[in-house]
Amino acid sequence: MYGGGYIFDEPNGKQLREEQQHDDPEKLAVFEERIARGEKIEPGDWMPTEYRRQLIRLIEQHAHSEIIGALPEGTWITRAPGFKRKLALIAKVQDEIGHGQLLYNAAETLGKSREAMINDLLSGKSKYSNVFNYPAESWADVTVIGFLIDAAAIVNQVANAKGSYGPYCRALERICYEESFHLKQGHDALITLATGTPAQREMLQDALNRWWQPIMHFFGPPDKSSQHSEKLMQWKVKMASNDDMRNQFLDAYVPKLWELGLTLPDPNLKKNAATGRWEYTDPDWNEFFKVIGGDGPCNKERLNVRKWAEEHGRWVRKALMNPKEERALPVA
Template sequence: MYGGGNTFEPMKATGVENEDPVKLAEFEARIERGEKIEPHDWMPQLYRKQLIRMIEQHAHSEIIGALPEGTWITRAPGFKRKLALMAKVQDEVGHAQLLYSAAETLGKPREQMLDDLVSGKSKYSNIFNYPAFTWADSCFISWLVDAGAIVNQLANARGSYGPYCRALDRICAEESFHLKYGHHCVIHLATGTEKQREMMQAAINRWWGPMMHFFGPPDKASVHSEILMRWKVKMSSNDDQRNQFLDMYVPKIWELGFTIPDPNLKKNTETGKWEYTEPDWEEFKRVINGDGPCNAERLAVRRTAEERGRWVRKALLAPKTEYVTPLA
């Protein structure tokens, strides 16, 4: 794995053995110098494949992630919160469009990506397969899930593939507003009635496990991390991102008087790392592979949207007809 020095270590057998060694060396030298790789540049097929997988899954997560919050638009407390949540959901779908465009530069058509989503072939973030029972669940997503996303996306915006980095720059700017909106909602509940505080605490209890899954499996079990970090597609490891999130947001949760449902959660002052109960990675695998509480429901919504919008796409892509002069 690339460890931040001036040279790359010898590549393990990762699927690039058949690449032109001269071109591969030039490619890795460009990445080492901090240059951006653009769509017209030569790249290893594995780099292209991993980028498509990563960007496509990110795009799918933006679309599916809008669904649990979207169900609360009509039930959000007050007209201003309804408007704010509607704007947030619209932003999330817009992020997906930016990401699909970035993935298309690598050669996979958007239609195929969406087909792979609704068929269950492509994955998306595990955390969006859980139900948002209460308004507090929506607040948790807007604050802490978006906070986790920013940790991941700010790091990857410094990566090596130009179109993805530029999309992430725009996305992170908008996500920062989403995080502030979510934080404001949580503060409102934290300083409200006892019932409101209990509702927020219950949401934290429900979502903490999925939140710990959010950054992916531990580094020792991650299949893709080594090559992604070597080629600067991924700029920090799963465990490092999880620790950064805990470092930034556990104190904020405690400051609001809430507890976290993990008796083993504490910061090791010697290492600077957080210690916690190991998440249930078997649950993570089940959810990622389609057996979560809301997997079927979320994909059914997207499938219905695709079917209902087919006529619009067909009309937009139809050949132009001869212009007919309107009757006088």
């Protein structure tokens, strides 16, 4: 569901140049020629230190976002309206957890263990998408997540599926197929609420108003203030700029909302016919970095759930790693 072209806590340009100095210039030249030709880099291939590090960071954060992102929707499985929507939501949550496993596998091919990745998540060292630190207060919130946040993620993932690292691209190809069904599920729920009773429309509009800023934050800060290096674009670690992805998302989905008579809480939102770019009020980036830094509405809650699952599932992992060792089942 939730990928990120925005890589949190990147080094500054000076650090990047210093790390590049340790790479073999001849190997680096061959590496960059391969990427320029559109070849995929595989786990056993030589790669620059910074390329490996940034890929681990990107894929790991994407995996964390899939796992954490399932939590707000998971709380609505028993409360989803009707049996069919409950079944659909169960299937979707299962898919998201599966996506996380695919992505952890891809990140492990770069040399970081899953245990280390999980530990970094639980300690707060490793980040995940900002949007999953907000509460899902109503069924309309789940609908907005299922349609707009999934849509934003698909924009991101379709771009990254054309990147240079083979295992990540192959994982994203499978993930994008499944996400297309999630998007249809979200769209169906959106249409139902938008064309329903006045109370349903009001509930949907309220959810849109609350989620719009986190959604605008989703792709990361404006390009003019982003720390992303041109080198990462050249290496196809990052496939599109934050502003380009945000504009693509607005272009595809804002008209769909307006067609339904829904509004968005930005009086400046409009498309410039001359440039083809969307104009909008710049969201509060201080809020974005506050949430990413661990001080959002649900940061502690989300991580506490994961800590509980990690602790209470430890005996299962030990049993799987040592199948011949007899163990008593834990006392309930």
